Structure formats: C-alpha cells, structure tokens
Amino acid sequence: MSERIAVIGGAGAMGAVDVEVAQKHGHEVMIVDPKVENFMTTEEIIAWASVLRFSLFPKDFVPFYQAYGHLIRPHQVVIENATVKKEMLAPLGELDARGVSSISTHRLAKHDQPLRGTKELVMGVGQNSQKAREFVQRED
Numbered sequence: 001m002s003e004r005i006a007v008i009g010g011a012g013a014m015g016a017v018d019v020e021v022a023q024k025h026g027h028e029v030m031i032v033d034p035k036v037e038n039f040m041t042t043e044e045i046i047a048w049a050s051v052l053r054f055s056l057f058p059k060d061f062v063p064f065y066q067a068y069g070h071l072i073r074p075h076q077v078v079i080e081n082a083t084v085k086k087e088m089l090a091p092l093g094e095l096d097a098r099g100v101s102s103i104s105t106h107r108l109a110k111h112d113q114p115l116r117g118t119k120e121l122v123m124g125v126g127q128n129s130q131k132a133r134e135f136v137q138r139e140d
Helices: 013-026 042-048 060-073 086-097 132-140
Strands: 004-008 028-032 051-054 077-080 101-107 120-124
Touching: 004 013, 004 042, 013 028, 013 120, 028 042, 042 060, 060 086, 077 086, 077 132, 086 101, 120 132
Parallel strands: 004 028, 004 051, 051 077, 077 101
Antiparallel strands: 101 120
C-alpha cells in the first residue's frame, strides 16, 4: 500500500536512507529539511503526510516538535530514528496520549552501508504503537 511520507531531516545521512527506502517501496515522499526547497510549507507537508518519519538529532527534534507537534493527528504514523532516545520519550508519549501511533527505531547499520539485509530495531511507544510497528515491518 502506497503512503505519503514526510521525512523530516531527509537531506541528512540517515534521512536520505529513509527517503531511499520509502521510494523503493513506491511511497510518495516529501522532505522537510532546511537544505531542501519545497513548494509546500512545513505545515502543509505535515497535513499531507500519512507517515511522518523523523531523522533528526534530539537537539533538533525537540524544537521541531515544540513548533509543529500540535499539527500531528491521530490518523498519522510517527517514526523516529535517533540514536539517543531519552529526549524523544516525552514528545512521543504526548503523541501516544493523543492517539497517534508512534515508534522509535534504530537501523542496525550505518548510513553508508548497503541497505540489503540490514534490520531495523523497533521499539513501541505507549499503547498505540501497533499501526506504526506494522508499517515499519512491511518495509523490511
């Protein structure tokens, strides 16, 4: 099933991997990144997306969430892939409390390694993580 995926941080090393994987699976992809010019605003891209895939360091995720987190709706899936998880837990917990399906992931490979055969560690966040988990598992 094709999804509309917004990759926040999509011009970075791991974000580019997320973009590549999404496109390989036939999804429509929009990148939200200061290095990429878009014809839509960040707000419009968030509204457009069915899946929000965050590829940001925690120091960048937290301010982004503070500015735009209120726009994320329960029908959307949120996936984040930061290496350090501590700062991510409170925002992801807030999303879960609002009914958003969220998970935290970590690719078990570096961004410059081939994707073939790599796995992704998936950690559910809260009570609503099943939809996000199923999405990521379909992508393996």
